[in-house]
Amino acid sequence: MGRSTRHYAQLQRVADAQGDTDGWATVAPGIDERSVSPLTELGLAEAASPDAQAALSVRSGRPVLWAVRLTDDGWDALLYARTQPAPAPPVEPLAPGHQEVALRRSEMDAVRRYIGLDGQLRTPPAPGLESAVKAARFDMESNRWLVHVTDSQAQSLARGLFLERISGSAAAANRIAREFGVIYPPRQLRFTPASTRGEADAT
Structure with a gap:
């Protein structure tokens, strides 16, 4: 998984919104059930159960209808992706002279x-x-x-x-x-x- 892949970018968005390994990410720009579905299908993220949604609703003081967080595989995939070498810079054309x-x-x-x-x-x-x-x-x-x-x-x-x-x-x-x-x-x-x-x- 390279740094420029869609999975890496989405993993990073969820991780940033989640905050820590015990947190949950809710609907936000670039994060919703549809955009995160490739991660949940691969087991890189998990959606909150109804009980977890209810607990989040009480904690936030508003209804939480959907939430997601990275699994251990998701965190490890994100860590692994960060160790990959950066893509080579584009070839610069020769300047005159x-x-x-x-x-x-x-x-x-x-x-x-x-x-x-x-x-x-x-x-x-x-x-x-x-x-x-x-x-x-x-x-x-x-x-x-x-x-x-x-x-x-x-x-x-x-x-x-x-x-x-x-x-x-x-x-x-x-x-x-x-x-x-x-x-x-x-x-x-x-x-x-x-x-x-x-x-x-x-x-």
């Missing part, structure tokens, strides 16, 4: 380390790069973080991966340069296709 860069988890970690050094680096990350990284969306299908960046932010991102290249692995910088054309230093691209390396070495 932006490009999408898809980062692997390890690459995103490297970019975050780079941003975390802001204030200590002699050349800080480009303005807006931190916000772009924070707004990145993780795509489960491709297993990539999708970051929307301007040209200057993309160059700064590539600089972070360049620093990663110097201190560790060159794989991330090479892949970003190859797949997205984002290169740092900007005029330095020396990738020799594997099929021609032997020929180049032989000349």
